[in-house]
Amino acid sequence: MKKAKLVLEEGSIFEGEIFGSVKESAGEIVFNTSMTGYQEILTDPSYKGEIVCMTYPLIGNYGINEDDFESIKPHVNGFIVKEFAEEPENWRLQKKLEKYLKENGITAISGIDTRALTKILRRQGTMRGIITTKNLSEHDLIAKAQNAPGLSGRDLVSLVTRKNIKKYGKEKKYRVVLVDCGAKNNIKDSLLERDCEVIMVPANTSAQDILSFEPDGVMFSNGPGDPEAADYVADTIEKLLGEVVIFGICLGHQLLGRACGxxxxxxxxxxxxxxxxxxxxxxxxxxxxxxxxxxxxxxxxLAELDLELTHINVNDKTVEGFKHKKHSAFSVQYHPEASPGPEDSHYLFDQFIEMFKGGKDA
Known part of the structure; x- marks a missing residue:
């Protein structure tokens, strides 16, 4: 395996081995604490622009299968693991992780002390970095890391949103427009399971065009990048407030908040x-x-706005959810559709449907 280096903008350099595509990769380095679910993480459009470090030490042990994809391709800029499984075993296995990464041009590095890397990121914050096989001086490597693109101020939604409109689940009882800011498949699937026809539209779809579908509700999905750089979506939400039931997830939550001030x-x-x-x-x-x-x-x-705080993060007390005091609109910062993760919050999809169900059934 080819030797490689992971370089952080503050000067840390980790040595490891390439096990994905052999090309230089740059982005903002972040860590994920999930023990399983690397397939869903790789294919979640919200990770666009990021190099993801998995804190769980062994990754790839159950291989890759298409059933667990959250979109049609991986979106991460790079992948960091302590150890990857060269010989995975699972009855659903279709191919090895290494082969999948190579096929999709994703640079990955193994043999990294992911615990030490995570402690640096927790102490100093996420930072830009590169994965490279180039034999350059330490000074030049750090300079390249410092020039890597970050997330602040970047509209990454436009890079991952769908280009056309697609309908799923004809003849269903309810109709939901899902605004694709980088939506995961399980959001759509969670709505289909609840008797909803789902109309997925690009993130730049106007409020007028959304209302033309006569939806019972509108959902704004997760997605990548800085919410300030996607205020065109927040402008659409502002025009929809009071016209239809709205549910925001993750980036959709942030954009609903920005739409309300x-x-x-x-x-x-x-x-x-x-x-x-x-x-x-x-x-x-x-x-x-x-x-x-x-x-x-x-x-x-939120203090002087028509928004009521509904959920908080137990660890750091950050805002995890709110609802509008006057209009039928609410949102959460986390992922009720899971994938990966616990399914504790599936009830939020039911809550969304209950908000428009009465009028539909009358």
Whole structure:
């Protein structure tokens, strides 16, 4: 295997071996604490622009199968593991992780002390970096890492959203327009399971065009990048408020907040994993949730708005959910569709449907 280096913008250099595509990769380095679900992570469009470090030490042990994909291709800029399984075993196995990464041009590095890397990211925050096989001086390597693209100020939604409109589940009882900011497949599937026809539309679809489908509800999905750079979606949400029931997930949550006047900011190292505790303030019940985001809503910016805080993160008290006081609109920062992660929060899809179900059944 070819020797490679992982270089961080602050000067840390880790040596390892390439096991994916042999090309230089640059991006913002983040970590994910999930023990399983690397397929869903690789294919989640929300990771566009990021090099993902898996904290669980062995990755790839059950291989790759198409059933667990969250989109048609991987979106990560790079992949970091301590050890990858060269000979995976599973009855659903279709190919090895290494082969899948090579086929899709994803640079991956193994043999990295992922614990040490994660401690650096927690202490200093996520940072830009590169994976490279080039034999350059330490000074030149660090300079390349410092020139890698970050996430702040970048509209990555436009790079992952669908280009056309597609309908799923004809003859269903309810109709939901899913605005694709980088939507995971299981969001659509969770709606289909609840008797909803799903119309997926590009992120730049106008409010007028969305309403032309006569939906019972509109959902704004997860997605990558800085919510400030996708304010064109927030403008659409603002025009839809009061016209239709709205549910926002992850980036959709941030954009709903911005549409209502809330402010967003970048977290030090984000929340990425399948084990994040969130408290529902209406019941005081804590749910274990799947999360993937590097930005959040400023809680103090909600104070004078028509928004009520509904969920908080148990670990750091950040905003995890809110609802509108006047209009039928709510959102959560985490992933109720899971994939990967616990299914504790599937009830939120039911809550969404209940908000428009009465009028539909009358």
């Amino acid at each position: 809330a402010e967003t900011y970048k977290l030090k190292f984000g929340h990425r994993g399948a084990n994040h505790p969130v408290k529902d303030l209406s019941t005081n019940r804590v749910y274990i949730t799947s999360q993937n985001h590097g930005f959040a809503i400023k809680e103090d910016s």
